[in-house]
Amino acid sequence: MPDAQICALFIAQINFLIIMNLLFKKAIIIMHELIKLHNFHHQSLEAFERNDPQLSKLSEQKYTYYPPILDELPTDIQGIYTIGGGRQIGKTTLLKIWMLKLLKQGVMPKQIYFMTGEVIRDHLQLIELIQSILEESSKLNMRYIIVDEVSYIAHWDKGVKFLADAGLLQKTELIVTGSDLVLMQEARMTFPGRRGAAEKTDFHLYPLSFYEFLTLIHPDKNFDFAMSDDLFQLAAEGFQNYLIHGGYLTAINDMAKYAKIMPATLQIYSDWVFGDMLKRNKRAHVTEQLIITLIKQLGSQVSWHSLAKDLPIQHPNTISDYIYLLEIMDTVYVQRALLEHKLIAAPNKAKKIFFSDPFIYHAMVYWQNKRSGVNENWMQAVLKNKELVSLLVELICVTHFRRFFPTYYIKAEGEVDIAYIIENKFVPIEIKWTHQIRTQDIKQIKKYKNAEIWGQRQENGMFDTTPAYSLIRRLLQLSRDGKQFNRKP
Secondary structure (H helix, E strand, O other): OOHHHHHHHHHHHHHHHHHHHHHHHHHHHHHHHHHHHHOHHHOOHHHHHHHOOOHHHHOOOOOOOOOOHHHHOOOOOOEEEEEEOOOOOOHHHHHHHHHHHHHHOOOOHHHEEEEEHHHOOEHHHHHHHHHHHHHHOOOOOOEEEEEEOHHHOEOHHHHHHHHHHOOOOOOEEEEEEEOOOHHHHHHHHHOOOOOEOOOOOEEEOOOOOHHHHHHHHOOOOOOOOOOOHHHHHHHHHHHHHHHHHOOOHHHHHHHHHHOOOOHHHHHHHHHHHHHHHHHOOOOHHHHHHHHHHHHHOOOOEEOHHHHHOOOOOOOHHHHHHHHHHHHHOOOEEEEOEEEOOOOEEOOOOOEEEEEOOHHHHHHHHHHHHHHHOOOOOHHHHHHHOHHHHHHHHHHHHHHHHHHHOOEEEEEOOOEEEEEEEEOOEEEEEEEEOOOOOOHHHHOOHHHOOOOEEEEOOOOOEEEOOEEEEEHHHHHHHHHHHHHHOOOOO
16 A cells, blocks of 8 residues: 555544544533533522422422431442432432432532433443543542433443542442342442442332331321321321322322322333333333233232243243343332242242332333223222232232342242241231131131231231231331331231
């Protein structure tokens, strides 16, 4: 090749690199402008409260909830922290409230930055952004950098690992959030020894528990296992509403304002589910048919093979993959059968699949009804359907236990609804949402000396030799005490 051609080629390559560098820098400038939408606190505290997309809506709501994570997140220990939880659960609002808390405690505005992963393409842009933020902020004080929905950023973990290994995250709390629970697993594997000295670095934001909901709407009441008859009636009324809106704050506020969940609230959630599955390269018509099947099979024992009969895909591994994605998105909870002598999941037994919250179930049913042209008053229909109410009650109990304990069911000669593990033992619980319990319905549960029956009645008592408790009382106790749940009231 002649020297002139080599020189021209070299110049063309240099020009290409210059253009790419300019485009990259322009993209960073554009992202900085977009990031300003979530950092009005750099103008003033008042501007932050008035103009922030999340904080500005709080004053319009009847109920504002402050999750315990607000007090659990360290403010003076550098490290890499994760917050996982499903869509529309309130992770972004939680962090905006936390930012407001820091500012009111005297943290300088330029020490706090919030960015959303939706506008950051890859780990290279993430590194560039965080480096520029660190250069702008004081090195003498703790810096707080929040990356919301980090899973949108390609290879985000490589970017964070680079920053940590380069020593750039000194005196920095880096908080990343994601809507799939693999986020926390990836962080544990990718950043061993780089997470910081805090006792807890991974947080899971759940919907409000039944206890949290009751104390939100009745902050002056003391709900516990031994509550008075009057308080029990208040709790029972609240439980009827919880069957509809579950622990999703937007739905709770809808019910308070409109006496129903607004169609837009239901639509937004269902759109997120299908949209996120599509982003993960899952076929839309398969996801739709799977959701319809899970609605129909709610609380039933299923296998991947049995689910395949209702779906346009026949391979069990493919179905397992779809279910796994719904599970890490916190859309469903897969309750596995217990291998009693080993206290682990029985690998070859059927599973029970529940939606992770009553609201999620209703959002999916709303989507199904809209798709099929059904326009019934679904909320009234739910409360009139005793079989469905019983399933939703079981769903609530199962998904409350799974927050705190390994949670299974027992599949033997008969079935036991819940078996949770505590102190290397399992405790079997039968859920009977009825005032009358029949002997034939509890043949299996009676075989266990430490078993409990949770029923609809207000009073506690015994059924033969098995303690029979008020479900509402025990559920309140569980959701209040968490991992300190005392097995015997």
